Amino acid sequence: MAALAALAACSTFDSLGGSTASSSAPPSASSSSSSSFTQRFTNFVSGGSPTTVAQGTGEQPQSDLDCPGVSIRQGASVYSQSAADNGSEALSMRFQASFVRFARECALHGKDVTLKVGVEGRVILGPAGTPGAVTLPVRLAVVKEGLNPQTIWTKFYMVPVTLQPGEPFAIFTQVEEDMTFPMPPGNQFDQYVIYLGFDPQSAVPEPHKKPVKPARKPKPRPPAPPQQ
Numbered sequence: 001m002a003a004l005a006a007l008a009a010c011s012t013f014d015s016l017g018g019s020t021a022s023s024s025a026p027p028s029a030s031s032s033s034s035s036s037f038t039q040r041f042t043n044f045v046s047g048g049s050p051t052t053v054a055q056g057t058g059e060q061p062q063s064d065l066d067c068p069g070v071s072i073r074q075g076a077s078v079y080s081q082s083a084a085d086n087g088s089e090a091l092s093m094r095f096q097a098s099f100v101r102f103a104r105e106c107a108l109h110g111k112d113v114t115l116k117v118g119v120e121g122r123v124i125l126g127p128a129g130t131p132g133a134v135t136l137p138v139r140l141a142v143v144k145e146g147l148n149p150q151t152i153w154t155k156f157y158m159v160p161v162t163l164q165p166g167e168p169f170a171i172f173t174q175v176e177e178d179m180t181f182p183m184p185p186g187n188q189f190d191q192y193v194i195y196l197g198f199d200p201q202s203a204v205p206e207p208h209k210k211p212v213k214p215a216r217k218p219k220p221r222p223p224a225p226p227q228q
Contacts, residue, residue: 067106067115068142068192072099076197079136083128093126095163097136097172099196108183115142115179119196123161124169131165137203138174141195142181144188152192153181156202 080096082089099121106115117140125131141154161172183189 065106065108065113066190067104068189068194070102070104070117070194070196073139073195073197076139076199079198079200080126081134082126086128091127094129095123095126095134097121097123097161097198100171102196104194111183112180113183113189115194116175116177117179117194117196118173118175120171120173122169122171123163125163125167129163131163131167133160133162135160135203136172137198137200139195139197139199139202140174140176140179142179143193143195144184145191145193153179155179156199158203 078096078098081094082092083094084092086092099119101120103118104115106113119138119140121136123134123136136159138157138159139154140157142152144150144152155176157174159172159174161170163170184192
């Protein structure tokens with residue numbers, strides 16, 4: 001955890017639009033650069049301004065390390081729940097969630113890369129929805145792309161969100177501060193991609209299996225009577 005204070009080596013803030021997003025999207029210049037990108041994504045989701053030296057180590061992070069790009073998994077950009085079918089898919093929707101923007105920082109410490117990734121999204125209340133608490137199944141992953149993609153790091157989260165009475169939507173955030181993995185050799189780090197998306201399948205509990213009863217041992221047969 002001491003290395004997390006040094007994650008200012010590479011900082012990137014981006015908005016998410018459509019089904020995919022990359023780190024090369026330029027920031028908007030409207031509304032005073034959207035209030036300085038909403039105060040630099042609210043100081044990177046209330047983490048404050050990071051220092052440039054790892055606490056307790058005196059280690060200087062590598063300053064020319066490029067963070068991997070961020071993309072939303074195809075088909076995982078939106079998550080919604082619906083009430084009983086009333087003949088209209090739109091009118092039966094309880095809520096719909098989507099991603100809005102992300103921020104990331106990365107640094108190299110020894111032989112390991114440590115990333116901090118923050119994601120912000122929005123939950124919209126649907127016509128059949130009611131205010132209250134909902135949970136969103138979110139997954140982050142680092143994948144080495146190529147002919148045979150390889151998952152380097154992955155984690156699943158159940159993100160709580162509360163829809164307040166009288167409010168049409170709510171904002172949610174999820175921050176991962178310890179996305180750590182070994183630095184690959186050569187230029188393989190250029191193939192790494194940070195993926196995020198909704199993963200409802202991971203939220204479904206596995207069906208409960210009844211314990212298998214041990215087979216009954218056959219009762220021993222009584223000895224045969226002696227022949228006369």
